[in-house]
Amino acid sequence: MHFTLLVISMSAAIAFRFAWKSRSADWNTRWQWALGAFLFSPLLLITSAIAILCMGPRGRMVHTWDGWGSYGIAIAFLTIGMILLVQLAIQVQRSLQKIHQLPEEIILSTPARLLEHSTPYIAQIGFWNPELVISEGLLDTLDESHLQVALTHEKAHRHYRDTFWFFWLGGLRRLTAWLPNTEALWQELIFLRELRADRWAAQQTDGLLLAEALLSIVSASQVESEPWMAALGDAIPQSRLNERIDALLDESEPVSxxxxxxxxxxxxxxxxxLMIPFHF
Known part of the structure; x- marks a missing residue:
């Protein structure tokens, strides 16, 4: 019984990931499809492991090799997941410790940590209440109007608590990196996250100014961010950069x-x- 559950869950997780393909649709449809495809497989494996753990290695319908073998796999899987999550939390804490050593400035009425670096960079970094980090290079690159829209974009990340949610998604990404399309789905979610922040900022400022600010930052440098970072200039392919620009210039009514x-x-x-109560 345990081994059957393990095989079915593993097969379903792999098959579901193989079935995923990026869609050309409105933002909400793409987000729902990508988020669901990303979450389904790891959550199914986790709930299956928890079910096996709760049912234990013994039972009338469980052979000795089946029970203890599946039980061991479930414990190992959940233990690895916890270890990866703790490692991720430690990395976040170390990042915040470094950030707290940076001088705090008020930039256009917005508190921020100033990074002494010539590369244009702006990002929310942290967990539930992230810190805004801005480089001196960004202040030298953008004028006041473009800097204001860049700040608004980062406020969108704080509004949606992107650093918090993507911390957990990043943990699932590490746990199931071996599943098909994990990296492709991760990049899709990062991209859609940026589209959402762009749209939120464009509703409050000028989308054209934000597009110009984005081009200025990306043309100077692109930085690969960690899950607990939400940066305006995240490294993205040229095709997706063009899509972000087109979305900012699109004046149609945004989809909820x-x-x-x-x-x-x-x-x-x-x-x-649901199988746990029927185990005997």
Whole structure:
């Protein structure tokens, strides 16, 4: 029984990831599809491991090799997940310790940590209440109007608590890096996250100014961010940069990002837990 659950969960997780393909659709549809595809497989594996752990290695319907073998795999999987999460948390803490050593400045009425570096850089870094980090290179690159829209973009990341949510998504990414399309889905989510922040900022400022600021930052340098960082100039391919620019210049009515569809069908991952009461 345990081994069967393990095989079914593993097969479903791999098959679901293989089935994913990036879609050309509105932002909300792409976000729901990418987020659901990213979460389904690791959550299914986690709930299956928890179910096996709760049922224990013994039972009338469980052979000795089946019970202890599956039980050991479940414990190992969950233990590795916890270790990876702790490692990620330690990295966040170390980053924050370094950031807290940077001088704090008020830039256009916004508190920020000033990084002494010539590369243009602006990002929210941290967990639930991230720190805004701005480099001297950015202040030298952007004038006041473009700097204001860049700050608004970063306020969007704080508004959506992107650093917090992507910390957890980053943990799942590390745990299931071996699954198909993990990196492709991660890059899709990062890109859609930036599109959402762009849209939020464009609703409050000038989308054209933000597009110009984005081009100025990206043309100077692109930086690969960690899960707990949300930077305006995240490293992206030219095609996706063009898509961000086009989206900023698109004046059509934005699609609502409030949808619970993904959470409804993600409830399928809870099915392994329903087997626990029937174990004997």
């Amino acid at each position: 990002d409030r949808s619970f569809t993904v959470w409804i069908w993600l409830s399928i991952v809870l099915l392994p837990l």
